[in-house]
Amino acid sequence: MHGLTETEARLRDAAREVAREAAAQAAATDRAEQYPWAMVRRMTEAGFMGLTIPQEWGGRGLSYFDAVLVIEEFAKACAVCGRIAVEANIGAIGAIMAYGTPTQKRIAADLVLAGDKPAILITEPEAGSAATDMRTRAVRHGNDWVIDGDKTWITGGGVSRLHLVFARVVEDGEEKGIGGFIVVRGGDGMPAGMTAERIPSMGLRGMPEANVAMRGLVVPDAMVLRPPGGWARGFGRLMDAYNGQRVGAATAALGIAAGAYDHALERAQTRRQFGRPIGEFQGLAWMLADMSIDLEASRALVWRAARSAGPNGFPDRLAAAQAKVMAADAAIRVTNQALQVWGAAGYSRDNPMERFVRDARMFAIAGGTAQVLRTQVAEQIMGRKLPQTREGFVRVVEEERGAKRAAD
Numbered sequence: 001m002h003g004l005t006e007t008e009a010r011l012r013d014a015a016r017e018v019a020r021e022a023a024a025q026a027a028a029t030d031r032a033e034q035y036p037w038a039m040v041r042r043m044t045e046a047g048f049m050g051l052t053i054p055q056e057w058g059g060r061g062l063s064y065f066d067a068v069l070v071i072e073e074f075a076k077a078c079a080v081c082g083r084i085a086v087e088a089n090i091g092a093i094g095a096i097m098a099y100g101t102p103t104q105k106r107i108a109a110d111l112v113l114a115g116d117k118p119a120i121l122i123t124e125p126e127a128g129s130a131a132t133d134m135r136t137r138a139v140r141h142g143n144d145w146v147i148d149g150d151k152t153w154i155t156g157g158g159v160s161r162l163h164l165v166f167a168r169v170v171e172d173g174e175e176k177g178i179g180g181f182i183v184v185r186g187g188d189g190m191p192a193g194m195t196a197e198r199i200p201s202m203g204l205r206g207m208p209e210a211n212v213a214m215r216g217l218v219v220p221d222a223m224v225l226r227p228p229g230g231w232a233r234g235f236g237r238l239m240d241a242y243n244g245q246r247v248g249a250a251t252a253a254l255g256i257a258a259g260a261y262d263h264a265l266e267r268a269q270t271r272r273q274f275g276r277p278i279g280e281f282q283g284l285a286w287m288l289a290d291m292s293i294d295l296e297a298s299r300a301l302v303w304r305a306a307r308s309a310g311p312n313g314f315p316d317r318l319a320a321a322q323a324k325v326m327a328a329d330a331a332i333r334v335t336n337q338a339l340q341v342w343g344a345a346g347y348s349r350d351n352p353m354e355r356f357v358r359d360a361r362m363f364a365i366a367g368g369t370a371q372v373l374r375t376q377v378a379e380q381i382m383g384r385k386l387p388q389t390r391e392g393f394v395r396v397v398e399e400e401r402g403a404k405r406a407a408d
């Protein structure tokens, strides 16, 4: 592969080797709709959980770029394993390793290195794309915080041990901003005050998605994640870390698309109709060409975003959004085209093609929809805020009128 050092290529090859085992169980995981615990144990033993955790905390201290090489291999073989590789290496764990206290880092690193895939809890039933409208509140009572609220579509809800909960911070009776609260699930059950109810989903069926309710959930002050800059800037700093997870999600989408493409390329050259391999028909040859272009473009943007980590240590916001939009939209196109190459056989549940299509669909929704991220890209390239609320636009108009009056 283009532009990899020997060490990077070795890491990718090692992941590819273990991912073969992931491929062998992917269909069974999908059918059983069960979290692939045995495969997670294998990934843990092989050192693919906690790649980016610094060595001083027991991790491998690898880069986001190293992580995306690994994620692509797992996602190509088993999309659920790919998403596990995202959240075990990037996202909530990145936020905690960057902003956490030594105690928080110790707890988080130990959990992930033992095989936990952390959960990130941002979305609420009434606050999806408009995440800053979240209603979940964390109210300070002395040395404890009490959290009440409802989160939805929480990946890993019910199986993850480490949770990073985004909530409105209420201190001294005043709302201060949005902060992060670390909640750990100990034994088999959920923590007191937290429940998870599974949501049946279209794809990635081995990965539980859940509605998570928090009622009087008590979090000690020692488990509050305090990003630099104070509560008022808390959401922004947590989103700095979240840009990493967007790159991870883009990589998972890329991996799924690459897996589907490999199957389609092989089928186009072996399946014959009219006495010729179907890949000779221009309709399919050009489809395969388009698929390869989509994949290369996605990979180029994913790699660029993963390598873009700026002074704050996280991937660049613009590069992450561009990569996520490209890879998510491309994965939908590529997996559908790959199924088309397979004809009726691709439509069978005995064949992985329909699974690839279902698994790819979520990435244009989760982690910031393709529409919302296009707006973020537009804001960044124009260097101006594009308010999404009606009041926000009224404010812009009033400011412009005020500036015009002052100039006249």
Ligand SMILES: CC(C)(COP(=O)(O)OP(=O)(O)OC[C@H]1O[C@@H](n2cnc3c(N)ncnc32)[C@H](O)[C@@H]1OP(=O)(O)O)[C@@H](O)C(=O)NCCC(=O)NCCSC(=O)CCS(=O)O
Binding pocket: 120, 122, 123, 128, 129, 130, 131, 132, 133, 155, 232, 233, 235, 236, 237, 239, 240, 243, 245, 246, 249, 317, 366, 367, 368, 369, 372, 376, 388
């Ligand atoms: C950001 C949005 C929620 C829009 O809300 P607002 O218009 O109210 O917010 P802004 O004024 O744009 O931003 C507030 C604050 O945050 C900073 N910010 C926002 N985005 C980023 C970013 N990507 N990187 C860094 N900083 C960011 C912004 O600059 C402001 O900072 P200051 O207060 O000025 O300091 C909305 O655009 C949005 O992103 N919606 C999508 C929500 C989302 O992504 N949810 C993901 C949930 S987790 C998940 O889905 C997991 C799935 S998976 O991994 O497959």
Ligand SMILES: Cc1cc2nc3c(=O)[nH]c(=O)nc-3n(C[C@H](O)[C@H](O)[C@H](O)COP(=O)(O)OP(=O)(O)OC[C@H]3O[C@@H](n4cnc5c(N)ncnc54)[C@H](O)[C@@H]3O)c2cc1C
Binding pocket: 119, 120, 121, 122, 123, 127, 128, 129, 130, 152, 153, 154, 155, 156, 201, 209, 362, 365, 366, 367, 368, 369, 370, 371, 372, 375, 388
């Ligand atoms: C499989 C899956 C896993 C997920 N995992 C997690 C998780 O682990 N943690 C978590 O917190 N969340 C998670 N989510 C939730 C995800 O982040 C949200 O679904 C996403 O942010 C969109 O919110 P919504 O679904 O409420 O859609 P809405 O915000 O209601 O959007 C509906 C439609 O309107 C469009 N829209 C909304 N606002 C705008 C706008 N301003 N401009 C243009 N179009 C707009 C959207 O693009 C979309 O097409 C997951 C979702 C899925 C599907």
